[in-house]
Amino acid sequence: MIDVLLGYLPADRRGRIREYLVLMRMDRPIGALLLLWPTWWALWFAANDFPPVGLLVIFTLGVFVMRAAGCVINDYADHDWLDAKVQRTRGRPMAAGRVSKQEALALFGGLLALAFVLVLFTNTLTILLSFVGAALAAIYPFTKRVTHLAQVVLGAAFGWSIPMAFAAVTGSLPPLCWLLFLANVLFSVIYDTEYAMVDREEDIRVGARSTAILFGDADLPILGVLMVTFVFAMLLAGTRAALPWPYFVGLAAAAGLFAWQQWIMRDRARAPCLAAFRNNNWVGFVLWAGLLLALAIR
Template sequence: MSDAADHLPDATARNWVDRYAPPALRPWLRLGRFDRPIGIWLLFLPGAMGLAFATQRPELFPWYKLLLFAIGAALMRAAGCAYNDFVDRDIDAQVERTRGRPIPSGQIKPKQALLFVAVCSLISLGILLQLGTLAILLGFVSLGLVAAYPFMKRITWWPQAWLGITFNWGFPMAVASVAGEVPLAAWIFYAGLIVWTIGYDTIYALQDIEDDAFVGVKSSARAMGGHAKTGISLFYGLAVVLTATGAVFHQAGPLFFVGLCAVTGHLALQVLRLRLGDNDLALRLFKANRTTGLLWVASLVLAQVVWV
């Protein structure tokens, strides 16, 4: 493939992989989705939220663990994407948006992809072992969640729910790494992040409704059909309610709710802008959830102000 031809359609135009990476490395970096950093952000941000949630005073914030979660998110997202592509290689070959990926296009062999998964996972294990006993146990639980995810689109109309459970698992892990436990308030907040993910991944899935119907893949976007915008609104609203409830149980400071107003406004703006059938807009709105996550992190940091 030429450099122009193998640029994946849902990667940022002229991303750093396409512009700067040596040609021999580009298929591997694309396999790990390093040309699409939004997934790293969406996996990392729940961990950052968990660290802020469990830290009671700003001066005690564990910056070293924040770095570990950032590196771990990049590596585990790469491993998860490669594993997902290995499982879905025959389906991806039939879908316009995914047929250019390294495995279905023949740039990387399936066995090579599994080796890539193993290397990323082993490095991630070294990071996990620095997070404390409970966080380590939760980390091993996440392996089962990751392994099951690619099959969910074959057996349920709501694979986005499983993705929400999996992608936000860093939140309870981060809380455990700081507090040594995961209280009820944290699980309630985590539930809010799960439904947030169902909302934004439904927006992402809107791009593939026709192809998914053709190959028989299920999704929340297909399940809701013409009511997708209403469904996304409900999931986003529930995300705000649950994270607010978790914050109340956690006795978060009042400034948290000031930040949550910004989160609510940002989610509402996504829904107002959404137009079914506009795939380019759907991708932009999906990517906008990096800002949503950062606003949630900022809200949790603001919640600590009352403890100073």
């Protein structure tokens, strides 16, 4: 993706722009996809059909812009005290000193401004909600210094697109909206705990905090409880929306993927934990695909 984007730029500027694109994680779209699927769940649930094309474009673009902004402010918060001391992250642009604090803040501000321009094409309620989303995105990276529940804050930040989507489509925030928001908080805690398990020992040494550290040896049983609770919340969402059978087939597939994640993580090795984290992209996809088909045949 980065090489495609750089191909349109003058050769003498590609090196610098590459650092900014890597800082925004344009080379690793998995995080954007994990934000995209819940946003699409919300748009389809809110519309009770295929959502308006304009809103679909706005929210899809917004997902990639806000994920990029979140990555920039995350590296701004972590580059010296955490990323530079962890093997997997010490090569990131800020941790390695290739991008300055001033550049990162300017980039973060520019991305927030772009996201706000997109929101201006919606309605007043959505615009007001966007300020909460921006605050959550800015606060999350710093919570790792003070609480083991930073993953919950991440879930709220990633899930805030759900009330915004309902506000944009329906002009309201019904109970179904908050049920999906709660489900996404659970989903985010699941996959970000798996992600944090990869660096758990180094995080403990550095002094970072996470649910992976908080759960300790009980990590897999607690993740199992969270997975079951998430599936139940999405089951309630489907029954509340009176969806036909394809949705529940997708939900069963998601449960199967969770079971597979538990199996491969049984030894808590780093590579399987990272694979389990990435597998959640398919969890989000099968749920959206089931929802799409369910609404199509109703």
